[in-house]
Amino acid sequence: MSDTNSSSPLRIAIAGLGTVGAGVIRLLGTNRDLIAARAGREIEVVAVSARDRTLDRGVDISGYAWEDDMTALAEREDVDVLVELVGGSDGPALAASRSALKAGKGLVTANKAMIAHHGLDLAELAETANVPLKFEAAVAGGIPVVKGLREGTSANALTNVYGILNGTCNYILSEMEETGADFAETLAEAQKLGYAEADPTFDIEGVDAAHKLAILAAIGFGARVDFAAVHTTGIVQVRAADIAQADALGFVIRLIAQADVEGDGDNARLLQRVRPCLVTKEHPLAPVDGPTNAVVAEGNFSGRLLFQGAGAGDGPTASAVVADLIDICRSEIGAPFSMPVGQLAALPPAEPGHRMERTYIRFTVNDRPGVLAEITAAMRDADVSIESLIQQGRANYGEEVLVAMVTHEGPERCVRKALDLLEGSDSLTGDPLVMPILPN
Amino acid sequence: MSDTNSSSPLRIAIAGLGTVGAGVIRLLGTNRDLIAARAGREIEVVAVSARDRTLDRGVDISGYAWEDDMTALAEREDVDVLVELVGGSDGPALAASRSALKAGKGLVTANKAMIAHHGLDLAELAETANVPLKFEAAVAGGIPVVKGLREGTSANALTNVYGILNGTCNYILSEMEETGADFAETLAEAQKLGYAEADPTFDIEGVDAAHKLAILAAIGFGARVDFAAVHTTGIVQVRAADIAQADALGFVIRLIAQADVEGDGDNARLLQRVRPCLVTKEHPLAPVDGPTNAVVAEGNFSGRLLFQGAGAGDGPTASAVVADLIDICRSEIGAPFSMPVGQLAALPPAEPGHRMERTYIRFTVNDRPGVLAEITAAMRDADVSIESLIQQGRANYGEEVLVAMVTHEGPERCVRKALDLLEGSDSLTGDPLVMPILPN
Numbered sequence: 001m002s003d004t005n006s007s008s009p010l011r012i013a014i015a016g017l018g019t020v021g022a023g024v025i026r027l028l029g030t031n032r033d034l035i036a037a038r039a040g041r042e043i044e045v046v047a048v049s050a051r052d053r054t055l056d057r058g059v060d061i062s063g064y065a066w067e068d069d070m071t072a073l074a075e076r077e078d079v080d081v082l083v084e085l086v087g088g089s090d091g092p093a094l095a096a097s098r099s100a101l102k103a104g105k106g107l108v109t110a111n112k113a114m115i116a117h118h119g120l121d122l123a124e125l126a127e128t129a130n131v132p133l134k135f136e137a138a139v140a141g142g143i144p145v146v147k148g149l150r151e152g153t154s155a156n157a158l159t160n161v162y163g164i165l166n167g168t169c170n171y172i173l174s175e176m177e178e179t180g181a182d183f184a185e186t187l188a189e190a191q192k193l194g195y196a197e198a199d200p201t202f203d204i205e206g207v208d209a210a211h212k213l214a215i216l217a218a219i220g221f222g223a224r225v226d227f228a229a230v231h232t233t234g235i236v237q238v239r240a241a242d243i244a245q246a247d248a249l250g251f252v253i254r255l256i257a258q259a260d261v262e263g264d265g266d267n268a269r270l271l272q273r274v275r276p277c278l279v280t281k282e283h284p285l286a287p288v289d290g291p292t293n294a295v296v297a298e299g300n301f302s303g304r305l306l307f308q309g310a311g312a313g314d315g316p317t318a319s320a321v322v323a324d325l326i327d328i329c330r331s332e333i334g335a336p337f338s339m340p341v342g343q344l345a346a347l348p349p350a351e352p353g354h355r356m357e358r359t360y361i362r363f364t365v366n367d368r369p370g371v372l373a374e375i376t377a378a379m380r381d382a383d384v385s386i387e388s389l390i391q392q393g394r395a396n397y398g399e400e401v402l403v404a405m406v407t408h409e410g411p412e413r414c415v416r417k418a419l420d421l422l423e424g425s426d427s428l429t430g431d432p433l434v435m436p437i438l439p440n
Numbered sequence: 441m442s443d444t445n446s447s448s449p450l451r452i453a454i455a456g457l458g459t460v461g462a463g464v465i466r467l468l469g470t471n472r473d474l475i476a477a478r479a480g481r482e483i484e485v486v487a488v489s490a491r492d493r494t495l496d497r498g499v500d501i502s503g504y505a506w507e508d509d510m511t512a513l514a515e516r517e518d519v520d521v522l523v524e525l526v527g528g529s530d531g532p533a534l535a536a537s538r539s540a541l542k543a544g545k546g547l548v549t550a551n552k553a554m555i556a557h558h559g560l561d562l563a564e565l566a567e568t569a570n571v572p573l574k575f576e577a578a579v580a581g582g583i584p585v586v587k588g589l590r591e592g593t594s595a596n597a598l599t600n601v602y603g604i605l606n607g608t609c610n611y612i613l614s615e616m617e618e619t620g621a622d623f624a625e626t627l628a629e630a631q632k633l634g635y636a637e638a639d640p641t642f643d644i645e646g647v648d649a650a651h652k653l654a655i656l657a658a659i660g661f662g663a664r665v666d667f668a669a670v671h672t673t674g675i676v677q678v679r680a681a682d683i684a685q686a687d688a689l690g691f692v693i694r695l696i697a698q699a700d701v702e703g704d705g706d707n708a709r710l711l712q713r714v715r716p717c718l719v720t721k722e723h724p725l726a727p728v729d730g731p732t733n734a735v736v737a738e739g740n741f742s743g744r745l746l747f748q749g750a751g752a753g754d755g756p757t758a759s760a761v762v763a764d765l766i767d768i769c770r771s772e773i774g775a776p777f778s779m780p781v782g783q784l785a786a787l788p789p790a791e792p793g794h795r796m797e798r799t800y801i802r803f804t805v806n807d808r809p810g811v812l813a814e815i816t817a818a819m820r821d822a823d824v825s826i827e828s829l830i831q832q833g834r835a836n837y838g839e840e841v842l843v844a845m846v847t848h849e850g851p852e853r854c855v856r857k858a859l860d861l862l863e864g865s866d867s868l869t870g871d872p873l874v875m876p877i878l879p880n
Contacts, residue, residue: 031597037783153584154478154767287724287727299759300755303755305582310744316742318595326591326594332773334480339478
């Protein structure tokens with residue numbers, strides 16, 4: 001990359017002209033003067049690439065060179081930085097990204113899947129070429145939380161990083177809360193309104209949140225990205241009845257992505273989980289509703305910090321992409337994961353069985369004598385202490401009945417053991433839903 | 441400053457060893473390895489200065505050189521960066537800070553008063569000497585909101601920056617909310633608990649929040665710092681009855697520091713205000729209680745971002761100071777106000793009379809016939825439309841009575857005119873309290 005520090009324009013190429021790509025072009029136009037003043041130089045789009053050259057995207061791309069091939073785009077001599085907005089962990093996005101870095105170009109990307117899977121490789125390429133790699137937009141849209149962890153909390157040993165990282169799930173859960181509707185219905189509505197994709201699997205299964213969590217955990221804990229180790233449970237099993245039950249107990253349900261490190265030195269272990277949790281209404285994450293994202297970082301000196309804002313959308317995502325470009329213009333560039341890749345620790349995954357937590361467990365059961373006795377006996381045999389238990393009366397004879405309980409604080413393994421004891425019982429009509437209660 | 445970019449230690453001198461100074465020393469010790477890994481080099485305290493050399497601060501300072509004179513400290517040849525934690529807008533803090541920059545040292549400070557009054561001069565000195573000036577800890581303690589605005593939202597034209605910037609006031613207001621106690625009593629309790637200083641004037645009068653707001657406004661709006669133009673109203677006049685009244689209407693009361701720009705080009709005007717406001721319970725600032733701070737920044741692409749955390753305290757403040765030092769180690773240094781001082785606009789203060797807002801107005805009146813007629817006639821004559829009005833029955837004959845009202849949305853100048861009409865009326869037993877309702 002030439003002249004990063006000079007006052008000549010920073011020349012960028014944009015790969016991918018979906019809503020975010022168009023948003024970046026619109027943003028660079030609308031806020032042109034202000035960006036130049038803050039960046040100390042102009043940011044100039046020189047070339048673009050996308051699947052379809054002729055599509056009307058609401059922005060004029062006629063002034064930019066067009067490349068059919070993204071790798072050719074990435075390697076253009078007149079380009080300082082590739083802005084990769086194609087998406088997908090592999091394929092053309094990865095190929096173009098690698099090519100850009102190898103050709104000595106900087107890389108700015110919004111691609112969480114690619115960073116979760118290949119972020120370390122890309123960071124090493126960037127180190128070798130001594131060029132910037134930045135991915136603020138990959139996590140939590142417009143919220144500067146990559147920066148928040150990389151720089152804002154850099155003086156701290158973090159004890160805990162967690163938050164709401166998927167806007168689709170948060171929209172669905174808070175809508176279910178609001179309307180009393182069930183999951184499937186609310187998902188369909190969210191799809192109609194554009195809050196959920198046609199194929200929402202990655203969102204509702206928690207994979208998208210897991211991508212983002214793996215990135216935040218690496219930065220926050222100085223660990224090698226380990227997406228494969230994220231325990232991921234989505235929100236598909238959450239029913240209107242669970243939300244009503246949680247509400248009656250003083251909780252809301254949120255899909256929480258959470259990472260922490262236990263032990264230190266050679267015994268350090270990283271725990272990364274995405275799962276629906278019960279959150280007390282007093283917790284700062286409880287009022288976070290709709291497609292909003294929020295991240296809590298707890299540092300040993302900073303205490304609890306909260307970053308909140310729009311987790312997706314073309315405007316917020318473009319805001320994060322262009323903030324990265326401005327950082328590059330300002331030569332405020334450093335190790336993307338907060339320290340050089342070689343210094344990141346390869347932390348084995350923690351085994352959470354001994355972790356103490358309160359848990360909400362909901363069973364769907366056949367309404368017949370002895371079912372409650374069977375469940376409570378399993379709890380007793382597994383040393384799970386029940387704080388409260390509600391059996392919901394059935395509407396019609398023969399229908400399934402919900403049994404919900406909240407446990408006292410106890411080791412997670414006990415709950416798992418209880419569920420193992422009940423595994424295969426023909427009293428249960430489906431898999432039990434287990435949701436921990438997020439400590440306040 | 442020599443060798444900022446090398447792997448030799450960054451050598452710092454600390455001026456001021458109060459709780460924050462001791463906190464910085466403790467933090468640099470506790471998180472030493474982690475900081476070195478993230479910063480790419482060690483941060484080494486070489487010298488300190490404070491009023492009393494012998495005081496026990498709970499940290500060992502015997503390994504550091506001692507200077508009685510802070511300016512001598514600032515100019516030591518073996519120092520790269522002065523960390524100024526003395527406080528006060530002028531005096532030794534300013535003298536030492538100027539000396540450090542003139543001597544080619546970097547400056548990191550937590551001193552909001554100094555930055556609010558002399559930040560531009562200091563930034564110019566830093567530009568001339570080509571050394572870093574950083575002051576994350578000057579605003580909102582451990583929350584990286586200077587960074588959030590300087591870098592996180594850098595791609596955006598901000599439409600609005602506002603928040604809760606004074607922990608003492610927020611503690612008092614949320615305690616009053618919780619306990620029903622009145623201001624004086626709650627202040628005394630806060631002083632006992634260490635949430636308010638022995639002389640709380642700067643906090644409860646809103647001056648501290650105004651310092652911080654002037655800094656954020658400069659960064660957020662690319663404007664020259666203009667502390668003198670901040671309209672500042674404290675919380676001294678807020679009574680338990682106001683909080684109860686607000687609560688009944690669905691609001692909490694928070695001291696809100698708020699800045700925005702109206703108009704553009706030569707017509708751009710900056711409005712900066714600190715004043716107690718009614719905040720609907722659904723607003724993200726409503727649940728912010730105790731000594732917590734929170735800042736909202738609304739960008740034209742990012743949408744609304746919220747930064748929240750501990751606004752004061754030795755740990756959080758030290759966290760921000762050391763984050764600045766790590767940025768310096770990483771050579772991630774740029775214009776402290778987001779653009780060079782010469783490019784900051786000198787924005788004249790906006791005159792808010794035409795601004796539309798809903799307002800809570802509370803009168804204390806003599807309980808006698810005709811008082812309500814007098815007040816409502818003044819409202820009518822000033823074109824203020826009343827949405828609701830409550831007269832609180834007196835406890836005993838002859839005691840003052842509260843009359844509280846909420847207006848429909850209307851120009852601020854009308855409310856001011858109504859109060860002018862009532863000025864000097866012997867029906868009123870004190871100055872009316874006017875609190876705007878923060879839009880959601």
